[in-house]
Amino acid sequence: MKQKRRLRLLAAALLLALLLTGCAGAVDNGTGSMAQDGVAAPEQSVDAGLAGDTGTAAEDRKLITTAELDLDVTDFAAATGEIERQVTALGGYLSSTSKGGTAEEHSRWAEYRARIPAERLEEFLAAAGGAGTVVSMTQGTTDITADYVDSAARLASLEAQEQRLLELTAGAGTLEDLLLLEDKLTEVRGEIESLTGQLKLYDNQVAYATVDLRVNEVLRETLTAPTFGDRVGEAFYGSWQNFCGLIGDGIIAVIYLLPVLLAVLVLGGAVLLAVFVARRRRNRTPPPPPPPTGG
Numbered sequence: 648m649k650q651k652r653r654l655r656l657l658a659a660a661l662l663l664a665l666l667l668t669g670c671a672g673a674v675d676n677g678t679g680s681m682a683q684d685g686v687a688a689p690e691q692s693v694d695a696g697l698a699g700d701t702g703t704a705a706e707d708r709k710l711i712t713t714a715e716l717d718l719d720v721t722d723f724a725a726a727t728g729e730i731e732r733q734v735t736a737l738g739g740y741l742s743s744t745s746k747g748g749t750a751e752e753h754s755r756w757a758e759y760r761a762r763i764p765a766e767r768l769e770e771f772l773a774a775a776g777g778a779g780t781v782v783s784m785t786q787g788t789t790d791i792t793a794d795y796v797d798s799a800a801r802l803a804s805l806e807a808q809e810q811r812l813l814e815l816t817a818g819a820g821t822l823e824d825l826l827l828l829e830d831k832l833t834e835v836r837g838e839i840e841s842l843t844g845q846l847k848l849y850d851n852q853v854a855y856a857t858v859d860l861r862v863n864e865v866l867r868e869t870l871t872a873p874t875f876g877d878r879v880g881e882a883f884y885g886s887w888q889n890f891c892g893l894i895g896d897g898i899i900a901v902i903y904l905l906p907v908l909l910a911v912l913v914l915g916g917a918v919l920l921a922v923f924v925a926r927r928r929r930n931r932t933p934p935p936p937p938p939p940t941g942g
Contacts, residue, residue: 712856720779739763
């Protein structure tokens with residue numbers, strides 16, 4: 648009897664898994680309905696119809712929005728402060744920030760990745776663009792409706808499977824049956840947690856647009872084509888910067904090589920001194936007497 652009861656429990660668990668897997672597959676086929684033999688399943692969710700309905704209203708779809716903005720600014724501190732203030736004022740947050748450059752060289756820059764409520768994206772782009780000159784701006788959307796609906800349907804199927812496994816576990820007659828059902832229950836719960844996390848990530852990506860901003864400090868904002876005088880001034884400024892940089896690099900190189908130069912000077916001085924002393928000694932030595940001549 649125990650063997651027959653165990654076989655019935657295992658068969659019931661296997662049948663449940665097959666039925667629930669088949670239901671999830673019915674949603675995956677893109678028809679948006681779970682039907683068998685011409686009868687629609689009563690558990691079909693309203694969202695499941697989105698996958699196969701090409702005429703779905705835009706507000707019902709799951710869209711991930713992204714944007715990129717590149718700005719030139721003359722007042723770096725004021726521009727970055729305004730951008731950061733706008734992010735907070737519109738209910739967003741900064742997920743990453745990087746800054747560099749120096750005020751003396753007018754080379755400061757900042758890179759932001761901002762998360763802005765999707766419905767306030769245009770408002771933020773307008774405010775951020777007003778902080779300087781917009782060099783470039785791009786926007787895009789990614790439709791994840793099908794993936795979202797598929798994940799939601801699989802989650803519902805797994806939750807139903809979890810409930811049935813709990814019922815079977817409560818009626819398990821032997822320890823072996825109980826352990827087998829609990830192993831399956833642990834596996835199902837792991838998949839439920841994974842799908843729940845995925846759906847939360849989707850919800851966050853849809854609710855908040857991702858904006859990548861780069862702010863570059865410049866001497867002046869160029870609104871029109873530069874004149875000949877502007878080009879001459881920029882060329883002179885760039886040449887002067889390069890010259891100063893070259894002088895600075897030369898000084899650093901001399902300081903870096905100073906110990907070697909000192910050693911060469913000491914060694915060279917010693918050699919010259921030795922040569923000088925040798926010459927003086929040679930000059931002080933009297934010439935040998937002439938050989939005697941025959942008389």
